[in-house]
Amino acid sequence: MIFENELIKQIIEKYRVIWALGHARALMSWDSQTYMPEEGVRERAIARSMLSVLAQKLILKPEFVELVDKASQIEDLNIYEKGIVRVLQRTIRIMKALPSEFIAEYSKVTQEAMLAWKQAKEKNDYNIFKPYLEKIIELSKKQAGYLGWEEHPYDALVDLYEEGLRTRDVDYILSRLKKEIKRVLDKIMSEKLYPLKHELEEIRYDPKVMEKINKEVLKLLGFPIGKRARLDISPHPFTQSMGIFDVRITTRYEGIDFKRTLMSTIHEYGHALYELQIDPALSTTPITGGVSLGIHEGQSRFWENIVGRSREFVEVIYPILRENLEFIVKYSPEEIYYYFNTVRPSLIRTEADEVTYNLHILLRAELEKLMVAGEIKADDLPELWNNMMEELLGVKPRNYSEGILQDIHWSMGNIGYFPTYTLGNLVAAQMRHHMLRESINISEAIRTKQFKIIQEWQKEKIHKWGKTFAPKELLRRAFGEEYNPDYFIKYLEEKYLKH
Amino acid sequence: MIFENELIKQIIEKYRVIWALGHARALMSWDSQTYMPEEGVRERAIARSMLSVLAQKLILKPEFVELVDKASQIEDLNIYEKGIVRVLQRTIRIMKALPSEFIAEYSKVTQEAMLAWKQAKEKNDYNIFKPYLEKIIELSKKQAGYLGWEEHPYDALVDLYEEGLRTRDVDYILSRLKKEIKRVLDKIMSEKLYPLKHELEEIRYDPKVMEKINKEVLKLLGFPIGKRARLDISPHPFTQSMGIFDVRITTRYEGIDFKRTLMSTIHEYGHALYELQIDPALSTTPITGGVSLGIHEGQSRFWENIVGRSREFVEVIYPILRENLEFIVKYSPEEIYYYFNTVRPSLIRTEADEVTYNLHILLRAELEKLMVAGEIKADDLPELWNNMMEELLGVKPRNYSEGILQDIHWSMGNIGYFPTYTLGNLVAAQMRHHMLRESINISEAIRTKQFKIIQEWQKEKIHKWGKTFAPKELLRRAFGEEYNPDYFIKYLEEKYLKH
Numbered sequence: 002m003i004f005e006n007e008l009i010k011q012i013i014e015k016y017r018v019i020w021a022l023g024h025a026r027a028l029m030s031w032d033s034q035t036y037m038p039e040e041g042v043r044e045r046a047i048a049r050s051m052l053s054v055l056a057q058k059l060i061l062k063p064e065f066v067e068l069v070d071k072a073s074q075i076e077d078l079n080i081y082e083k084g085i086v087r088v089l090q091r092t093i094r095i096m097k098a099l100p101s102e103f104i105a106e107y108s109k110v111t112q113e114a115m116l117a118w119k120q121a122k123e124k125n126d127y128n129i130f131k132p133y134l135e136k137i138i139e140l141s142k143k144q145a146g147y148l149g150w151e152e153h154p155y156d157a158l159v160d161l162y163e164e165g166l167r168t169r170d171v172d173y174i175l176s177r178l179k180k181e182i183k184r185v186l187d188k189i190m191s192e193k194l195y196p197l198k199h200e201l202e203e204i205r206y207d208p209k210v211m212e213k214i215n216k217e218v219l220k221l222l223g224f225p226i227g228k229r230a231r232l233d234i235s236p237h238p239f240t241q242s243m244g245i246f247d248v249r250i251t252t253r254y255e256g257i258d259f260k261r262t263l264m265s266t267i268h269e270y271g272h273a274l275y276e277l278q279i280d281p282a283l284s285t286t287p288i289t290g291g292v293s294l295g296i297h298e299g300q301s302r303f304w305e306n307i308v309g310r311s312r313e314f315v316e317v318i319y320p321i322l323r324e325n326l327e328f329i330v331k332y333s334p335e336e337i338y339y340y341f342n343t344v345r346p347s348l349i350r351t352e353a354d355e356v357t358y359n360l361h362i363l364l365r366a367e368l369e370k371l372m373v374a375g376e377i378k379a380d381d382l383p384e385l386w387n388n389m390m391e392e393l394l395g396v397k398p399r400n401y402s403e404g405i406l407q408d409i410h411w412s413m414g415n416i417g418y419f420p421t422y423t424l425g426n427l428v429a430a431q432m433r434h435h436m437l438r439e440s441i442n443i444s445e446a447i448r449t450k451q452f453k454i455i456q457e458w459q460k461e462k463i464h465k466w467g468k469t470f471a472p473k474e475l476l477r478r479a480f481g482e483e484y485n486p487d488y489f490i491k492y493l494e495e496k497y498l499k500h
Numbered sequence: 501m502i503f504e505n506e507l508i509k510q511i512i513e514k515y516r517v518i519w520a521l522g523h524a525r526a527l528m529s530w531d532s533q534t535y536m537p538e539e540g541v542r543e544r545a546i547a548r549s550m551l552s553v554l555a556q557k558l559i560l561k562p563e564f565v566e567l568v569d570k571a572s573q574i575e576d577l578n579i580y581e582k583g584i585v586r587v588l589q590r591t592i593r594i595m596k597a598l599p600s601e602f603i604a605e606y607s608k609v610t611q612e613a614m615l616a617w618k619q620a621k622e623k624n625d626y627n628i629f630k631p632y633l634e635k636i637i638e639l640s641k642k643q644a645g646y647l648g649w650e651e652h653p654y655d656a657l658v659d660l661y662e663e664g665l666r667t668r669d670v671d672y673i674l675s676r677l678k679k680e681i682k683r684v685l686d687k688i689m690s691e692k693l694y695p696l697k698h699e700l701e702e703i704r705y706d707p708k709v710m711e712k713i714n715k716e717v718l719k720l721l722g723f724p725i726g727k728r729a730r731l732d733i734s735p736h737p738f739t740q741s742m743g744i745f746d747v748r749i750t751t752r753y754e755g756i757d758f759k760r761t762l763m764s765t766i767h768e769y770g771h772a773l774y775e776l777q778i779d780p781a782l783s784t785t786p787i788t789g790g791v792s793l794g795i796h797e798g799q800s801r802f803w804e805n806i807v808g809r810s811r812e813f814v815e816v817i818y819p820i821l822r823e824n825l826e827f828i829v830k831y832s833p834e835e836i837y838y839y840f841n842t843v844r845p846s847l848i849r850t851e852a853d854e855v856t857y858n859l860h861i862l863l864r865a866e867l868e869k870l871m872v873a874g875e876i877k878a879d880d881l882p883e884l885w886n887n888m889m890e891e892l893l894g895v896k897p898r899n900y901s902e903g904i905l906q907d908i909h910w911s912m913g914n915i916g917y918f919p920t921y922t923l924g925n926l927v928a929a930q931m932r933h934h935m936l937r938e939s940i941n942i943s944e945a946i947r948t949k950q951f952k953i954i955q956e957w958q959k960e961k962i963h964k965w966g967k968t969f970a971p972k973e974l975l976r977r978a979f980g981e982e983y984n985p986d987y988f989i990k991y992l993e994e995k996y997l998k999h
Contacts, residue, residue: 017546020547021551022524022551025524025525026524028527038725038727038729039727042745044743047516047520048523052521228539231537243536244543246540246541246542246543247536247539247540249537284543
């Protein structure tokens with residue numbers, strides 16, 4: 002047993018029912034997006050909110066909080082036990098900081114805001130969404146106040162999504178990326194090293210056939226479908242872990258441009274692998290599950306971009322593609338590689354390639370910081386958005402729907418969330434760097450289908466720990482440093498500029 | 501609003517989280533039998549037991565029990581409010597009666613017993629199961645003692661599955677049926693009115709094709725797949741309601757003898773219809789959901805046997821069958837009708853036709869009564885089983901697996917459960933009788949595909965009430981009488997003897 006302290010064992014025992022509520026909510030969430038009949042939504046919403054309030058009550062029970070307080074005063078806890086105290090203290094602190102009236106208002110406003118956003122986007126009318134965004138900005142400022150911060154109110158919000166992340170980290174990372182990505186991008190553009198678009202983007206496929214391909218590719222990667230995993234269909238792809246032994250991913254089939262479903266499947270596979278490789282000894286404890294959105298996104302981006310969009314991977318899956326998609330025969334693996342790696346500055350974040358993606362995040366993070374600091378109003382946002390878009394990517398939205406209204410996240414109140422996407426890109430490149438430094442030949446592992454070599458390395462360095470260490474400490478222990486943007490730049494240069 | 505009393509409204513408010521836990525457990529149960537990856541079972545088992553203990557704790561919370569007590573003293577409650585008090589008092593009474601050590605032991609013994617039963621059945625070795633059955637008999641006696649009874653310890657057990665049912669009801673019903681069914685069966689057999697078997701039982705089908713047929717038949721019946729319902733696949737067919745707006749059924753495809761999957765689908769449809777037609781005003785309250793296993797089985801048996809196995813229904817679905825199963829063209833609707841209605845005394849309950857089915861129940865109920873009364877030992881059971889089988893059905897098991905070891909139920913501790921199957925057959929025939937008396941032309945409704953006429957009648961008489969009335973009161977209000985075996989006999993005579 003990795004847990005030795007009696008008090009910690011008591012905490013784990015008591016926590017198990019809270020874990021069970023989390024398990025149930027995970028299943029409800031998965032089901033709501035995959036198999037639930039339409040009209041089930043009303044009763045499901047009631048059940049979800051009831052169980053989420055119940056879980057909060059159980060965590061904040063005085064006896065439980067007291068046990069955690071007591072445990073935090075013990076000096077000779079081992080790393081896992083310390084992890085449990087850290088995670089529970091953080092959860093209790095956040096839950097205690099937010100008054101229940103605030104949570105009720107926040108929930109009400111965001112629910113209305115999501116509807117307003119949907120309508121606004123459809124009608125291309127920012128004014129429908131603006132009053133809600135104003136309220137959400139106000140609520141986010143309040144939220145930052147409740148949670149507390151030292152240097153910048155945005156600190157409190159980013160920390161919610163990425164434990165320990167600070168505005169200064171975000172600033173440092175994004176300003177470095179801004180300069181370097183623009184340099185790389187200009188070079189790719191001017192030298193026409195990678196195509197802007199590819200005719201395969203216009204070719205239609207049969208969803209049934211693509212599902213077969215996705216499953217074959219997942220099998221190649223060792224994804225244990227049926228045993229410990231599933232692949233289903235949902236409007237927005239996601240990964241949901243019910244525990245260490247049941248991790249489910251989804252994808253969608255748009256019927257056109259097959260790389261979209263294939264890459265989204267590999268992306269979610271990366272998330273799932275993290276959850277599947279957590280040490281089983283952590284099962285049902287507070288430190289099971291991936292530690293943060295940024296570290297999680299690092300795993301998905303690694304498999305999607307560094308593996309999935311590599312020349313070697315295209316070679317490996319080429320027979321599967323050719324066997325199932327009749328149009329593939331006209332394209333060489335080299336051509337498929339360029340289809341997988343088109344680079345073009347575009348308006349829509351979710352369609353961005355790995356070179357330009359972080360510029361979309363930069364724009365959002367800058368605006369969020371200004372909003373939370375009270376330096377801009379909802380009124381100013383569309384113009385600022387459009388100007389920054391032009392400055393960063395050289396393109397300008399023709400309307401609100403492809404500009405400020407493109408993302409659902411702000412309407413959901415998720416302010417401070419976007420930077421974790423960029424962290425993911427950094428962590429992926431950082432893992433790549435350290436793998437190579439430790440003489441893991443990634444290209445060779447892919448070429449020979451020995452994905453196990455990569456998986457084992459990720460398991461030992463990152464996955465198996467679950468939430469044992471906070472993200473920055475996890476990175477320090479694995480790599481001797483925290484988030485470092487240099488490796489991402491280096492990766493872009495090596496992939497896109499060295500020919 | 502149908503709930504007016506302030507105290508009742510408070511109870512409903514507090515109950516909602518208990519409902520939510522039930523919703524979560526319903527979803528977990530459905531998922532475990534349909535989509536869950538194999539190895540998810542360990543963590544799922546933990547989650548289920550955690551949430552079930554939690555729900556029990558919340559129901560037995562002194563504040564909640566006190567509210568229910570208080571409400572029970574109010575005199576001018578309306579029927580719905582009275583229903584809420586009745587259901588909660590019953591739940592609290594049962595939960596309080598069983599000590600937690602007993603529940604723990606019961607759960608441990610039955611878990612081991614299920615494994616032993618499986619092994620015993622596979623190896624055809626009663627001795628493997630016997631010591632567990634002995635323990636289960638002892639535990640059932642204990643259970644009856646905790647729950648309390650007036651005339652016979654079996655009362656306490658049957659009441660668990662069918663509120664208000666007593667041993668004397670079971671005795672009366674089964675002794676009537678025994679005599680009458682034997683008479684009808686002898687006549688069918690001697691006059692060879694219905695075939696013993698049919699060659700279609702040997703014909704194989706493609707599961708994909710049968711799934712399409714099942715869905716078309718369900719569509720004909722108005723089953724709202726996608727909107728409020730689902731049809732999935734599971735090893736043992738079942739119905740699971742997540743609430744009034746999300747009711748899911750399953751079936752299985754054995755690849756041979758297509759009436760089995762078709763009839764099981766229609767059977768589960770009957771269960772689902774009940775849940776779907778409950779008054780939406782009862783949603784998330786203690787009186788939502790079907791009231792008892794017997795009443796529930798009445799709905800499923802009605803649709804499976806009285807509708808599904810009728811001449812008119814065969815006519816209606818014949819085009820669907822012929823279009824999808826190439827072998828159907830060789831058989832007339834009349835022949836399909838006889839294929840749906842073979843009658844033969846057989847050894848296996850789950851394969852029994854509607855004529856002989858209740859004799860299998862009679863045998864089990866008799867043995868259960870003797871067990872619980874301490875009048876027989878596990879040692880005596882196989883011989884008793886075989887002798888009764890011969891007496892009732894004229895067939896004798898050649899081994900344990902097709903005799904005493906055929907059902908899983910005793911290993912699960914479900915003693916007192918079997919009689920609800922017979923109640924279902926009675927209730928189905930009873931509904932038929934009263935429909936006809938109220939000038940509902942069932943045959944005509946089926947022939948013209950106006951299933952809505954039957955559904956509406958069932959909704960008004962039975963379905964919409966949920967658990968508002970206890971089973972016997974529900975029947976009295978609907979039909980002016982309780983369970984009555986006469987209509988079932990009459991139905992058998994009309995169907996099988998009038999030619």
